[in-house]
Amino acid sequence: MWVLVVGGTGFVGRHLVGRLLQGGHTPLVLARSPRDLPEGAVLVPGDITREVPDLEGVEAAIYLAGIIRERDQTFRAVHVEGVKNLLGGMRRAGVGRLLHMSALGARRGTGSRYYETKAEGEELVRQSGLKWTILRPSLIFGPGDEFFGKVLRGLVCQPLPFVPLIGDGRFPFRPVHVGDVAEAFARALERGLEGTYDLVGPKEYTFRELLELTMGVLGRRKPFLPIPLPLMDLLVPWVSRLPFAPITRDQYLMLKGGNTAPSPEALRDLLPAPRALEEVLPTYLRC
Secondary structure, eight states: OEEEEETTTSHHHHHHHHHHHHTTOEEEEEESSOOOOOTTOEEEEOOTTTOOOOOTTOOEEEEOOOOSSOSSSOHHIIIIIHHHHHHHHHHHHTOOEEEEEOOTTOOTTSSOHHHHHHHHHHHHHHTSSSEEEEEEEOSEESTTOSIIIIIIHHHHHSSSSSEEEETTSOOEEOOEEHHHHHHHHHHHHHHTOOEEEEEOOSOOEEHHHHHHHHHHHHTOOOOEEEEOHHHHHHHHHHHTTSTTOSSOHHHHHHHHHOBOOOOOHHHHTTOSSOOOHHHHGGGTOOO
8 A cells, every 4th residue: 555654754653654664555755854764665755734745646644743842843833734735635636544643632722732733633634524543642652752761861860869740740641652653553554443542551650650660760769859830830931931941831731631541442453462661661761
């Protein structure tokens, strides 16, 4: 199957492109700049937020593009305008199948621009008239991840004699491995699965437990210093304006809300043995 992958050079995309190749598919990887791709993948130069490539011959599309922080692109451009552009190109070319990566917790009214633009993207997909699948991962872990490799690692490895703890640290999460996310997308494509599904790992943790696990992996022993949420509410908007802010306003809002859900029955067949955080984290986390 010829599959256009938007975001195919990103964190999840690199794994998915490899999985599609293993499955005998031909991934057409849309990228804004030239990238090295594995043999068998086809580079399609372009920026989905500005233009739509020629989709002639494409049998399905997978939209993985997403950003956690706004730098050279905005949440709206990537999560909404890009989806809108792709849907228009698919209709013109007669491509009838779309798989879309959203985010667990995406909904209107959260105050998080990340969640709210992801929710807008979901609405566009549902109203498209195409055959569609929306997968909504929780925190994704694996080499190169943002949350464990940067946020938690930064909290643990900084030179202070304590680890800052946001509130009481009881916010729940159910992280999922990047390879499992790629596998879920590939199998959903191959089996024609349709609908919206939350995508979570095998175990739920509190934020405090994730920090404790990170400290254990990194061989650090430090006491926690709880920072009351009212103080964090005042500090984060100011800190997030810094070029290298350890946490942004959107990340803070998502953190306070937690990120967990039961594993849908339909996905248990797609992911019969999801990888555990304790198994994978020691393979790539270092101070």
